[in-house]
Amino acid sequence: xxxxxxxxxxxxxxxxxxxxxxxxxxxxxxxxxxxxxxxxxxxxxxxxxxxxxxxxxxxxxxxxxxxxxxxxxxxxxxxxxxxxxxxxxxxxxxxxxxxxxxxxxxxxxxxxxxxxxxxxxxxxxxxxxxxxxxxxxxxxxxxxxxxxxxxxxxxxxxxxxxxxxxxxxxxxxxxxxxxxxxxxxxxxxxxxxxxxxxxxxxxxxxxxxxxx
Amino acid sequence: xxxxxxxxxxxxxxxxxxxxxxxxxxxxxxxxxxxxxxxxxxxxxxxxxxxxxxxxxxxxxxxxxxxxxxxxxxxxxxxxxxxxxxxxxxxxxxxxxxxxxxxxxxxxxxxxxxxxxxxxxxxxxxxxxxxxxxxxxxxxxxxxxxxxxxxxxxxxxxxxxxxxxxxxxxxxxxxxxxxxxxxxxxxxxxxxxxxxxxxxxxxxxxxxxxxx
DNA sequence: AATTCCTTGTTCAAAAAATCACATGGCTGA
DNA sequence: TCAGCCATGTGATTTTTTGAACAAGGAATT
Numbered sequence: 001x002x003x004x005x006x007x008x009x010x011x012x013x014x015x016x017x018x019x020x021x022x023x024x025x026x027x028x029x030x031x032x033x034x035x036x037x038x039x040x041x042x043x044x045x046x047x048x049x050x051x052x053x054x055x056x057x058x059x060x061x062x063x064x065x066x067x068x069x070x071x072x073x074x075x076x077x078x079x080x081x082x083x084x085x086x087x088x089x090x091x092x093x094x095x096x097x098x099x100x101x102x103x104x105x106x107x108x109x110x111x112x113x114x115x116x117x118x119x120x121x122x123x124x125x126x127x128x129x130x131x132x133x134x135x136x137x138x139x140x141x142x143x144x145x146x147x148x149x150x151x152x153x154x155x156x157x158x159x160x161x162x163x164x165x166x167x168x169x170x171x172x173x174x175x176x177x178x179x180x181x182x183x184x185x186x187x188x189x190x191x192x193x194x195x196x197x198x199x200x201x202x203x204x205x206x207x208x209x210x211x212x
Numbered sequence: 213x214x215x216x217x218x219x220x221x222x223x224x225x226x227x228x229x230x231x232x233x234x235x236x237x238x239x240x241x242x243x244x245x246x247x248x249x250x251x252x253x254x255x256x257x258x259x260x261x262x263x264x265x266x267x268x269x270x271x272x273x274x275x276x277x278x279x280x281x282x283x284x285x286x287x288x289x290x291x292x293x294x295x296x297x298x299x300x301x302x303x304x305x306x307x308x309x310x311x312x313x314x315x316x317x318x319x320x321x322x323x324x325x326x327x328x329x330x331x332x333x334x335x336x337x338x339x340x341x342x343x344x345x346x347x348x349x350x351x352x353x354x355x356x357x358x359x360x361x362x363x364x365x366x367x368x369x370x371x372x373x374x375x376x377x378x379x380x381x382x383x384x385x386x387x388x389x390x391x392x393x394x395x396x397x398x399x400x401x402x403x404x405x406x407x408x409x410x411x412x413x414x415x416x417x418x419x420x421x422x423x424x
Numbered sequence: 425a426a427t428t429c430c431t432t433g434t435t436c437a438a439a440a441a442a443t444c445a446c447a448t449g450g451c452t453g454a
Numbered sequence: 455t456c457a458g459c460c461a462t463g464t465g466a467t468t469t470t471t472t473g474a475a476c477a478a479g480g481a482a483t484t
Contacts, residue, residue, distance in 0.1 A: 007440095009440075009441070011441075011442095012441095045442095046442070046443060046444095048442080048443060048444070048445090049441095049442065049443080052441095052442085052443095062449095062450065062451080063448070063449050063450050063451085064449075064450055064451055064452090065450075065451070
């Protein structure tokens with residue numbers, strides 16, 4: 001891949017995800033070409049920002065014309081490393097875990113939950129969305145067999161660290177944590193925290209602020 | 213509330229949410245007092261950062277001692293405006309919407325889904341988690357009756373804008389959008405987008421990056 | 425009451441990110 | 455083929471955010 005390996009801001013990655021989303025909707029509506037200016041408006045960002053974000057990874061546009069939508073989507077996906085399927089292990093088959101298993105966009109977006117783990121004896125052995133729920137102690141043996149690369153933690157908060165330990169022990173390469181607690185893992189393993197209440201807090205704050 | 217009304221960075225709000233999470237876990241473990249230094253380590257941020265974030269809203273600590281955990285939690289919640297219950301309207305009772313309705317942390321965190329809307333005739337009239345699913349056209353009349361303040365969009369992407377229009381029309385004060393598409397609303401209404409695939413992309417990118 | 429200790433709140437410098445502004449260079453039409 | 459057009463890619467500038475350093479000020483101890 002042709003890219004200048006300067007350090008890439010995390011905010012850029014977040015925006016690239018937005019660009020993909022908007023570009024896919026544009027493509028669906030029949031747009032073949034788009035300028036950074038129009039894309040910028042659709043994403044509520046500055047057009048220079050877009051050009052600069054893309055410039056980290058290469059030159060994808062045509063001067064005087066713009067960007068070919070399909071081509072740009074492909075290029076961004078390549079840049080992010082999501083031009084392939086990532087195999088995931090889910091730990092914690094409660095409310096959140098179940099919802100994730102049922103979320104059919106996963107494959108569409110390049111991720112596949114290939115194994116589900118839970119330490120609850122009542123759940124172990126149950127079939128779920130075509131997958132058998134297994135005790136997390138089996139992670140270490142199953143991870144290499146199934147080529148699991150990303151761990152998804154969806155346990156209660158007090159179990160998250162234990163889940164993380166299992167994942168680390170199984171040589172998983174990255175973790176996304178839906179449990180509302182922080183975890184400690186070796187620093188070469190990237191961790192992302194997901195908690196949509198953050199966004200609700202933000203909304204509440206913005207509303208409150210606007211009031212006074 | 214005692215606060216210097218400079219502009220408050222969005223990143224600060226995000227971190228405050230993390231502080232609350234960590235502080236509540238600390239409290240559960242019996243910690244009554246904590247220093248910015250220890251809290252910083254638990255949150256993986258800089259301790260000056262924490263003190264500065266808090267300083268936007270007031271002086272909550274005691275020099276030479278630290279912060280009283282329970283008191284700090286309360287203060288942060290007040291600062292964010294989540295020291296009360298926000299009533300929410302859900303539009304879209306599919307996979308995601310159902311998961312949200314079942315998510316019992318809502319009330320614990322200060323939000324309550326008080327009404328559920330969906331335009332699918334097969335769903336309208338169904339009872340769900342003690343709530344009847346109603347056509348979104350009824351939003352405008354129900355919103356003032358039920359005091360609905362925040363709208364939660366969980367429709368397919370191509371229905372998100374229509375849902376947003378209903379919410380705006382019903383004088384909702386803020387919107388959180390789980391659908392993978394952008395929406396346009398009057399600019400006095402704050403919108404937050406939630407898409408956890410953003411985080412999966414980020415993980416994939418970080419793993420890929422670490423490889424070469 | 426005075427001193428020591430320790431952590432906060434704040435100032436100031438540095439780093440990073442966003443924005444502006446324009447030169448660059450493909451495409452189109454004459 | 456050449457001139458004109460127009461949106462990209464990028465260097466310069468501004469703004470924002472982060473981090474380091476320190477003065478201020480409660481609490482504990484003598």
